[in-house]
Amino acid sequence: xxxxxxxxxxxxxxxxxxxxxxxxxxxxxxxxxxxxxxxxxxxxxxxxxxxxxxxxxxxxxxxxxxxxxxxxxxxxxxxxxxxxxxxxxxxxxxxxxxxxxxxxxxxxxxxxxxxxxxxxxxxxxxxxxxxxxxxxxxxxxxxxxxxxxxxxxxxxxxxxxxxxxxxxxxxxxxxxxxxxxxxxxxxxxxxxxxxxxxxxxxxxxxxxxxxxxxxxxxxxxxxxxxxxxxxxxxxxxxxxxxxxxxxxxxxxxxxxxxxx
Amino acid sequence: xxxxxxxxxxxxxxxxxxxxxxxxxxxxxxxxxxxxxxxxxxxxxxxxxxxxxxxxxxxxxxxxxxxxxxxxxxxxxxxxxxxxxxxxxxxxxxxxxxxxxxxxxxxxxxxxxxxxxxxxxxxxxxxxxxxxxxxxxxxxxxxxxxxxxxxxxxxxxxxxxxxxxxxxxxxxxxxxxxxxxxxxxxxxxxxxxxxxxxxxxxxxxxxxxxxxxxxxxxxxxxxxxxxxxxxxxxxxxxxxxxxxxxxxxxxxxxxxxxxxxxxxxxxxxx
Ligand SMILES: Nc1ncnc2c1ncn2[C@@H]1O[C@H](COP(=O)(O)OP(=O)(O)OP(=O)(O)O)[C@@H](O)[C@H]1O
Ligand SMILES: [Mg+2]
Numbered sequence: 001x002x003x004x005x006x007x008x009x010x011x012x013x014x015x016x017x018x019x020x021x022x023x024x025x026x027x028x029x030x031x032x033x034x035x036x037x038x039x040x041x042x043x044x045x046x047x048x049x050x051x052x053x054x055x056x057x058x059x060x061x062x063x064x065x066x067x068x069x070x071x072x073x074x075x076x077x078x079x080x081x082x083x084x085x086x087x088x089x090x091x092x093x094x095x096x097x098x099x100x101x102x103x104x105x106x107x108x109x110x111x112x113x114x115x116x117x118x119x120x121x122x123x124x125x126x127x128x129x130x131x132x133x134x135x136x137x138x139x140x141x142x143x144x145x146x147x148x149x150x151x152x153x154x155x156x157x158x159x160x161x162x163x164x165x166x167x168x169x170x171x172x173x174x175x176x177x178x179x180x181x182x183x184x185x186x187x188x189x190x191x192x193x194x195x196x197x198x199x200x201x202x203x204x205x206x207x208x209x210x211x212x213x214x215x216x217x218x219x220x221x222x223x224x225x226x227x228x229x230x231x232x233x234x235x236x237x238x239x240x241x242x243x244x245x246x247x248x249x250x251x252x253x254x255x256x257x258x259x260x
Numbered sequence: 261x262x263x264x265x266x267x268x269x270x271x272x273x274x275x276x277x278x279x280x281x282x283x284x285x286x287x288x289x290x291x292x293x294x295x296x297x298x299x300x301x302x303x304x305x306x307x308x309x310x311x312x313x314x315x316x317x318x319x320x321x322x323x324x325x326x327x328x329x330x331x332x333x334x335x336x337x338x339x340x341x342x343x344x345x346x347x348x349x350x351x352x353x354x355x356x357x358x359x360x361x362x363x364x365x366x367x368x369x370x371x372x373x374x375x376x377x378x379x380x381x382x383x384x385x386x387x388x389x390x391x392x393x394x395x396x397x398x399x400x401x402x403x404x405x406x407x408x409x410x411x412x413x414x415x416x417x418x419x420x421x422x423x424x425x426x427x428x429x430x431x432x433x434x435x436x437x438x439x440x441x442x443x444x445x446x447x448x449x450x451x452x453x454x455x456x457x458x459x460x461x462x463x464x465x466x467x468x469x470x471x472x473x474x475x476x477x478x479x480x481x482x483x484x485x486x487x488x489x490x491x492x493x494x495x496x497x498x499x500x501x502x503x504x505x506x507x508x509x510x511x512x513x514x515x516x517x518x519x520x521x522x523x524x525x526x527x528x529x530x
Contacts (some may be wrong), residue, residue, distance in 0.1 A: 037370075121356070129353035132313050133367050133415075134343035136335075140370075 022217045029142040029216070041144035043255075049110045049145065049190050050152025054159065054242050056109055061160035064097055065089060065167025070117040072168075085178055086187035089168035090161075091151055094191065097254065098161040103207035106241035111215035114145055115236040117227040118219030142216050149212025150205075157204040175195050199255045206247060211240040263325070264289045266423055266455045267312060270427065272321035274304075274311060281307055284321070289423075292453045294445065296470035296487075296500065299480045301479050302514060305459040308476070312457070313347055313464040314338055325423065343371055350427040352408040354400040360411050361396040367418045371529070386414040389444055391437060397416035406432040413441065417448060423455045424448070431464045436461070441461055441470055463502060467491070475501060 068089050076082045105127065118141065121127050127137045165187070172178045215236045222232035267289035274282040281304040289295045297305050307372040310316045312323055314330040323330050325341060333341065347365075351421040354363050364383045368374060377398070390410040400408065413429055429445065430438050446469045448454050459464040467473065468488040475483040475490070475498055483490060490502050499505075517521065 040476055079332070124356065125349050125351050125353035126355055128310075128315055129347070129349050129412075130355070131315065131339075132345065132347040132349075134339045134345075135370050137338060 002056055002210060009236065018221075021221070022213070025138070025217055025220065026146075026213055029138040029146055031143075038139075038144065041140070042238035045144045045148035046152055049114065049148040050155065052147065053061050053109045053152070053156060054107055056162050057105055057156045057160050058094070058222055060101060060105055061093075061163035062097070062212075064101060064160075065093065065164030065169075066171045068092055068164070069095070069168035069171035069176075073172060073178070082178060083182040084190075085168070085172045086165075086183035086185075087190040088144075089172070090165055090187045090191050091196060093164040094196045096200075096248070096252070098157050098164060099200050099203040100244060102157045102160045102204070103153060103208045103211055104241055104245045106149075106156060106208075107211045107215070107237055107244070108155075110149065110152075111236045112233045113210050113216040114149070114212070115219040115222070115233045116229055117239040118142070118145070118216060119222045119232055122220065122222065123224035123226075123229060127239070135152050138218045142220060146212050153211065154201055154204045157201070195255075199251075202255075203251050206251065207244050210243050210247065214240045214243065264291075265289055267457070268322075268324045268340070269308075269312070270322045270324070272308075272311060272323065273319045274307065275319060276307075280479055282311075282318070282321075285476065285479070285481055287474050287481065287484075289455060289457055289473070291455050292449070293471040294449050294456045294458060294469055296458045296466045296473045298460065298463065298466065298473060298475050299482070300501070300515055301461070303477050304479070305476065309347065309427055309457070309459060312425060313345065314344070320345075323499060343419070344422045346419065346421035346424040348416040348424070348426045348429055350415050350431075351369060352405075352412040354403075354408060354412055354415070356400050359397055359399050359517070360392065360403070363411060364414045364418050365401070367415065371419060382418065383414075385420055387411075389417075390414045393439060397451065405436070406437065410437065412442070413444075420448075420452055424457070426456060426458045426460070429458065429466055430460055438465065443468060465482075467502075477501075504505055 024207075069085060072085050072088045073082055076084060076088065118127075121137075121141065127141065129138060130137045168179075169183060173180045173183050218232040218236045222228045265288040269285060269287045269289075272282050273280075273284045277362055285308070287295075287297075292423075297308065299305055307316065311318055312330070312388075313327070314333070317331050320437070325345075325369060328337075328341060330338065330341065341359055354360075356509075357367065358366065361383055364386055365379050368379050368382060372379075372494065384396070387396055388449070390413055392407060392414070395407060396402070400411070403411065409429065411424075416424060416426070429441055431519060433441060442465045444455060445458065449456050449469075458466055458470065470487055473487055473490055474481055477497070483495060503525060
């Protein structure tokens with residue numbers, strides 16, 4: 001019994017310590033970017049983190065929009081409300097699916113790559129040798145990646161929504177023969193810019209921060225062996241996914257659940 | 261002021277887990293000289309360089325560079341101090357996302373505002389010095405082990421730092437490039453007055469250029485002196501090491517139980 005309590009306590013302390021360390025880490029690296037050089041490094045990472053995730057995010061967005069329209073149509077038609085298809089597709093995407101699914105895809109595609117890349121740099125002493133040259137790797141390596149992730153996920157989410165809505169249009173209008181005008185006008189009438197688009201983007205910003213933070217911290221903090229890298233990469237995906245889904249519930253409750 | 265040593269190591273203690281690596285090591289690294297650090301593999305020579313560069317913090321004792329206690333400096337001051345140092349890592353530690361040219365140019369780009377043509381000239385000079393000017397477009401993944409360390413060496417000396425820490429600069433070099441590198445270390449020290457610390461197992465080459473030698477073993481300085489004085493040193497441990505004899509008081513093996521007992525102890529444990 002006692003050893004278990006001790007183990008639990010130690011676990012708690014370790015957890016708190018890791019949280020503290022990662023918080024300091026975030027503060028130290030997030031502050032370090034505005035410079036010419038930093039801008040170049042950031043753009044480079046925008047390419048690796050953002051542009052290269054574009055394909056998977058857009059393709060997934062298209063399919064999700066199409067599935068939504070198909071499922072929605074079969075239900076709505078029972079109530080004779082198939083005119084509301086546009087509204088349903090747009091609201092589900094903007095409020096929920098785009099921020100959440102894009103964040104999950106981003107964690108798998110870009111987050112794991114960030115962890116592995118930084119981890120490998122650590123394992124091959126590149127980070128220490130950079131420190132010895134007198135350059136802070138938090139600024140040079142971590143900060144551009146952090147900012148690239150933070151900026152690119154919300155943009156990817158916008159892309160996801162746009163393509164998803166188009167996918168809904170393809171299925172609903174082009175395939176199932178809904179009247180085109182009602183798809184768009186219903187959507188236009190029901191989507192509120194601040195409440196729906198704005199809150200969706202806010203979610204996406206929060207997810208972007210959390211996922212990128214977890215990814216770069218796991219890479220920077222890992223045990224520099226091949227096993228350490230593989231474990232940290234897994235942890236990035238698992239922790240980010242759980243964090244995104246958990247936070248999504250909290251944010252939804254606050255934004256749309258009448259809690260405030 | 262110029263007579264005070266550039267690096268002073270005072271009574272340094274350091275352990276990794278339960279393993280005590282240093283138990284009171286003190287050394288003086290004089291300015292403008294080449295100081296060699298030797299010792300059996302695994303005694304902590306790399307660790308010592310990392311302690312001097314403040315990548316690791318000691319359990320007790322101090323390291324002062326130019327009078328500043330490196331472990332008491334703020335992060336910012338430490339990074340400023342490190343600009344005056346160069347370190348050749350045992351593994352090379354080249355930046356894998358940059359090619360050879362950019363690796364060597366890296367310290368110049370981040371710490372100077374030199375115009376591009378000047379950077380190009382400096383980088384090519386350094387690469388020429390290590391014989392790899394023709395390899396400038398290769399990526400680190402395309403280099404052999406020996407080439408990697410030579411590029412790393414070129415990068416370590418790119419800014420002509422006051423203090424250079426070389427961790428095994430001659431490992432994996434053929435006799436020709438070894439000779440060239442030995443001369444390079446010597447020339448940098450003579451022509452520019454750079455202070456150098458050389459960790460090396462190549463005793464003959466190292467002793468030929470070093471001004472002063474420390475031999476560390478068992479977490480302590482076992483012997484020190486000029487190469488000439490070590491050569492005639494009576495202490496059997498030192499002479500065994502300096503002359504590279506397999507039999508003698510310095511163990512070749514990592515501490516372990518008796519070999520015969522280990523072999524006969526069948527099937528108990530690994
Ligand atoms: N990251 C680490 N974690 C735990 N122990 C370590 C670590 N790095 C080194 N050691 C231990 O510290 C001791 C000293 O290692 P170090 O690399 O400094 O030796 P060295 O003198 O440079 O050896 P070599 O001549 O083979 O390079 C070794 O016994 C090693 O087992
Ligand atoms: Mg070593």
